[in-house]
Amino acid sequence: NAGVTQTPKFQVLKTGQSMTLQCAQDMNHNSMYWYRQDPGMGLRLIYYSASEGTTDKGEVPNGYNVSRLNKREFSLRLESAAPSQTSVYFCASSVGTSGGHGETQYFGPGTRLLVL
Amino acid sequence: AQSVTQLGSHVSVSEGALVLLRCNYSSSVPPYLFWYVQYPNQGLQLLLKYTSAATLVKGINGFEAEFKKSETSFHLTKPSAHMSDAAEYFCAVTPFSGGYNKLIFGAGTRLAVHP
Numbered sequence: 001n002a003g004v005t006q007t008p009k010f011q012v013l014k015t016g017q018s019m020t021l022q023c024a025q026d027m028n029h030n031s032m033y034w035y036r037q038d039p040g041m042g043l044r045l046i047y048y049s050a051s052e053g054t055t056d057k058g059e060v061p062n063g064y065n066v067s068r069l070n071k072r073e074f075s076l077r078l079e080s081a082a083p084s085q086t087s088v089y090f091c092a093s094s095v096g097t098s099g100g101h102g103e104t105q106y107f108g109p110g111t112r113l114l115v116l
Numbered sequence: 117a118q119s120v121t122q123l124g125s126h127v128s129v130s131e132g133a134l135v136l137l138r139c140n141y142s143s144s145v146p147p148y149l150f151w152y153v154q155y156p157n158q159g160l161q162l163l164l165k166y167t168s169a170a171t172l173v174k175g176i177n178g179f180e181a182e183f184k185k186s187e188t189s190f191h192l193t194k195p196s197a198h199m200s201d202a203a204e205y206f207c208a209v210t211p212f213s214g215g216y217n218k219l220i221f222g223a224g225t226r227l228a229v230h231p
Contacts (some may be wrong), residue, residue, distance in 0.1 A: 004159070048218075067169055100155060104165065107152075
């Protein structure tokens with residue numbers, strides 16, 4: 001049981017390049033999330049998916065798109081990377097759908113992205 | 117809108133000393149409350165959570181937190197710090213109802229433990 005896995009671990013992009021961050025969970029969870037972590041700001045939600053086939057914006061969605069490929073996988077795409085998107089990106093999952101308040105979210109190890 | 121305030125971005129303690137990390141939330145209705153820990157170059161791991169049962173919550177690695185509604189606080193404590201406790205700690209809340217299972221994080225407190 002690997003939990004939540006993310007690829008790649010580290011990536012360097014030039015401004016304007018695109019890339020997709022991959023996330024997969026093997027816990028049969030319904031909800032999945034993408035966060036970014038910046039110094040002094042904690043984690044902020046970019047997008048979430050309450051169930052397979054649904055996605056919704058979080059707090060900071062601009063410049064990102066997501067795809068819930070199936071129940072296991074949730075990808076984050078940067079279409080045209082900007083230096084402001086330099087950050088550490090975390091994927092998380094939780095067992096229930098949007099009604100599951102108070103559920104624990106389980107986090108992956110993160111992807112460090114540097115945009116030059 | 118709900119928010120979380122963690123007092124002190126850096127806390128330093130001696131090994132064996134009390135650890136106290138402060139967290140205050142703003143909400144008219146007590147939310148669900150969480151403490152997560154992040155070790156260097158790793159993801160976040162749940163330490164403990166409050167879900168309106170007992171106000172004193174015990175977590176992993178000897179940590180505990182007390183929910184105080186009158187003070188809107190959920191401070192994290194550990195009686196005796198260990199070198200392995202050095203990490204960044206995040207307090208987070210999620211609404212009691214409505215919307216989705218959204219976690220709102222504080223800015224984090226980095227704990228240093230020195231011999």
